[in-house]
Amino acid sequence: MLVCSCNVITRADIEAVITQLLDEDCWRLIVPVQVYHAMSKRGKCCGCFPNVVGLIVEVTEAYHRRQETCEAEIISFIEKLKEKHHQCETARMIARHQNSQIRVAS
Numbered sequence: 001m002l003v004c005s006c007n008v009i010t011r012a013d014i015e016a017v018i019t020q021l022l023d024e025d026c027w028r029l030i031v032p033v034q035v036y037h038a039m040s041k042r043g044k045c046c047g048c049f050p051n052v053v054g055l056i057v058e059v060t061e062a063y064h065r066r067q068e069t070c071e072a073e074i075i076s077f078i079e080k081l082k083e084k085h086h087q088c089e090t091a092r093m094i095a096r097h098q099n100s101q102i103r104v105a106s
């Protein structure tokens with residue numbers, strides 16, 4: 001299934017990269033930019049990012065269950081991951097708003 005139409009990236013491609021990043025550091029708080037960077041791609045319209053965030057959470061949780069990580073640690077880590085994504089999305093929205101104001105002013 002195609003997740004990113006701008007870069008022609010499938011769900012399987014994204015899942016593989018997330019797993020690779022977790023193999024390198026299973027406690028890394030992965031964000032979409034890291035996934036795209038690992039594939040030498042970058043977000044263009046970034047309309048796929050909410051779906052990529054969902055995949056990061058899903059794959060990370062499944063990864064830790066396969067590793068038999070303690071349930072309390074999984075829940076705590078997934079909460080941290082979701083908070084990190086919320087912070088990144090807020091920063092992205094602020095940057096988009098500021099860029100639109102700069103365009104209006106010029």
Ligand code: FES
Nearest residue numbers: 004006044046048
């Ligand atoms: S759909 Fe992924 S960057 Fe546009």
